[in-house]
Amino acid sequence: MIEVNNLHKKFGNLEVLKGINCQIKPKEVVCVIGPSGSGKSTFLRCLNMLEEITSGDVVVDGNQLNDSKTNINEVRTEVGMVFQQFNLFPHKTVLANIMLAPQKVRNLSTQEAKERALALLKKVGLSDKATMYPSQLSGGQQQRVAIARALAMEPKVMLFDEPTSALDPELVGEVLEVMKKLALEGMTMVVVTHEMGFAREVGDRVLFMDEGIIVEEGNPEQIFTNPQSERTKGFLNKIL
């Protein structure tokens, strides 16, 4: 589904990604962990070209991203993204937030888009919030709407960038619950997270990133109970 070969990313002279290699299979749930500034967000954002790739190959669903002939808008319709700060559209109702892209990109009729949006709201447990504005919702509710909005495009992959980091602790669970449900349904997911419990329970694989490279990867059990690299050990000691 996703194949990354020797991905480098520079901001000016600052090299943030220093040769990332990884493959993500369909239906796999990959959690990315690592210290602040290690390049996790940048890596994720390269997967849907929110960041331009400096060098290397990124192939998503058969599309070579670092090829100027690739229609990036088309690729993005297959790759949903959920942000730490939700980024809901504040001038639109919950329903309108979800309906916008299916209507304007996939050309769904209002009726179809609305049915799809209502079904997704039900799925994330917010059927009663359809006519509200984002500012009227709690953080956890906003993030669930953001997930529904991304799902409305029926993407093949979902990228999550610390989806629960901006939430009050008591609101984290409801968002993770939705993500878990999604994983169980077979969605391919790449999740940058500090929620080790989630990584352990839901993740098929964990990538530990530090200073722009993937230092260690493996199944969650292995990474959390028997890390090989000193850097991984140090990081886990600090956060667990």
Added chain:
Amino acid sequence: MIGRFNWAGVVEFLPQLATGLYYTLLISVVGLLIGFILGAIFGLGRISKNKLVYFVSSFYIEVLRGTPVLVQAIWIFFALPLIIGYNFDSITAGIIVIALNSGAYIAEIVRGAVMSIEKGQMEAGRSLGLDHGKTMRYIIWPQAFKRMIPPLGNQFIISIKDTSLLSVILVPELIFQGRLIAANHFNAVEIYTTVALFYLVITLSLSFILRIVERRLDIQ
């Protein structure tokens, strides 16, 4: 003091002042409508990554903000016809002046408002597969527009008062009429005060309308 002025005498000139009011309004409304369109185009142009578009927009904005309206009026009414070989009547010239001048200021208002929208909004739109134009149209612009309203109101008021400078190119607007009357009847204080009240009525109505628009957008 007030009693020494002949306020009742103003009444007989009200029809003539009403003609002036008509032209002031005509030029303000049409000029500002075009000015808003110009402002939107050049304001977005100034955010453009395209160097040429950026340069042209900046040139337009800087030249029109940096020169007096009075001189712009003279350029457009007297000089431009010589260059392009086509004469405008003074009203058309007046509309062009107000449109071009307000457009330059509105461009900066548009640019500021669009740039004030959080980066995450554009990213959210793009990550859903909307292209740049659609994200702009459905996500960025509606939010930016709301933020433009207070500074737009300010600019509209300034431009409405700027129409008074168009008397130099013989636009028969309020000040032009006021000057005609005052010169013949030696009642400058009474007439110009009345003219000022006319302006005040226009600008207060505008403020009122904008406040309603703002409230509408808030409720949305």
